[in-house]
Amino acid sequence: MNEGKIIKFYREKYKMTQEQLGKGICSGTHISKIERLHTEYAPEIITLLSQRLGINIENELIKLNTIKNRLNHWHDVIVMQLFDEMNLINHELEQEDLIQISDYINLYKLLRVRYLLIHNLTEEA
Incomplete structure (x- = not known):
């Protein structure tokens, strides 16, 4: 599908x-x-x-299907304020083109704003 x-x-x-x-x-x-x-x-x-x-369609399907788990993990890391891991996951997700077509784009946008606000990047948020 x-x-x-x-x-x-x-x-x-x-x-x-x-x-x-x-x-x-x-x-x-x-x-x-x-x-x-x-x-x-x-x-x-x-x-x-x-x-x-x-x-490689199989690799792309795997990437698309793991986005939800990556976002949930990023949420947990943000809540726990584990800054190094938070920054690493942010960087990984910024590089993930398929996030734009995932069913979780809105969750990504919300977490991204939260991430930016934690880093006092209010203009970008």
Whole structure:
């Protein structure tokens, strides 16, 4: 299910149209349905699309699926005021592009504001 979200994220990141991505694999209409989670698809299609985008879909799925656990851990570290670990997790999450398409983007934004306020970065918060 998340494969479509990941495909769309990287397609847009690389400024490709659905037709460009699907050329020789499937139609742009089929890509649209995959991205919107409105169709079933063969795993081979996802593999071919992933190769064209230069990503490993299995690794991307793992990264996307671990975001919630990372955010919960960051919350605990913020509450306990473990500054070194807090800063490290903040840096890791800032580098994680997939957080933008995760189901936990709002939790990330709230924790990020809390993190910034703890560091007296009120303008950025």
